[in-house]
Amino acid sequence: MLHDFLNRREEEKRIKEAGRLPPGQSVTLKFPVLHYGRVPGFNPATWSFRIFGEVEAEKCWTWVEFLQLPTVTITADIHCVTGWSKFDTVWEGPRFRDLMPLFAVRPAARHVIVHAEEGFTTNLPLEVLLDDDVLLAYKFGGKPLEPDHGYPLRLVVPRRYFWKSAKWVRGLEFSVEDRPGFWERAGYHNEGDPFKEERYQPQVSRF
Numbered sequence: 001m002l003h004d005f006l007n008r009r010e011e012e013k014r015i016k017e018a019g020r021l022p023p024g025q026s027v028t029l030k031f032p033v034l035h036y037g038r039v040p041g042f043n044p045a046t047w048s049f050r051i052f053g054e055v056e057a058e059k060c061w062t063w064v065e066f067l068q069l070p071t072v073t074i075t076a077d078i079h080c081v082t083g084w085s086k087f088d089t090v091w092e093g094p095r096f097r098d099l100m101p102l103f104a105v106r107p108a109a110r111h112v113i114v115h116a117e118e119g120f121t122t123n124l125p126l127e128v129l130l131d132d133d134v135l136l137a138y139k140f141g142g143k144p145l146e147p148d149h150g151y152p153l154r155l156v157v158p159r160r161y162f163w164k165s166a167k168w169v170r171g172l173e174f175s176v177e178d179r180p181g182f183w184e185r186a187g188y189h190n191e192g193d194p195f196k197e198e199r200y201q202p203q204v205s206r207f
């Protein structure tokens with residue numbers, strides 16, 4: 001109906017004015033599923049989460065150990081590079097920053113390589129992971145993650161395009177040097193800030 005359409009336009013305009021909708025994005029109420037490859041299985045007996053690279057003390061949590069870590073719940077807007085944004089998503093899990101004292105990152109480490117199942121990687125400046133809304137999340141909307149959305153564990157970095165929020169994460173590698181990940185090597189922007197509309201690399205794809 002024209003009336004609904006106009007109402008939606010009005011609503012979108014209101015939100016944009018409030019500064020929540022990055023340029024070139026539109027709001028969806030759905031939760032699209034996007035990834036390369038298949039959805040990996042999960043075996044709680046063999047699963048682990050590893051902290052390695054430029055740290056004083058490497059870590060390796062089992063699933064049971066990981067569930068003991070203190071968690072927080074955040075509400076955030078997420079922005080996918082394909083053009084949809086979803087408002088007020090609710091995530092629960094340990095906050096990255098709160099885990100830092102457990103492994104003591106060396107001062108020279110400025111970058112983090114996020115490792116997920118099947119060799120998927122993505123890269124982020126350590127500084128970005130220190131934001132208070134960056135979680136290793138295992139719940140979405142109060143329930144365990146759906147397998148499609150990263151069960152059992154995914155990274156959530158609301159202030160970057162959603163491809164940096166790796167699903168099925170298995171470890172974080174701290175590094176002196178930056179190292180582009182899977183989508184970054186395929187031509188996505190290295191930083192991926194939605195409000196600067198950093199979607200793709202300015203230069204030609206490196207594949």
Ligand SMILES: Nc1nc2c(c(=O)[nH]1)N[C@H]1C(S)=C(S)[C@@H](COP(=O)(O)O)O[C@H]1N2
Nearest residue numbers: 032033034035036116120149163165166167
């Ligand atoms: N392990 C893994 N994580 C991934 C991806 C992937 O291919 N593999 N794709 C990313 C991309 S491109 C997007 S847009 C989001 C989508 O998350 P969703 O399916 O929960 O919406 O996951 C990101 N995390």
Ligand SMILES: [Mo]
Nearest residue numbers: 034080081163
């Ligand atoms: Mo994506």
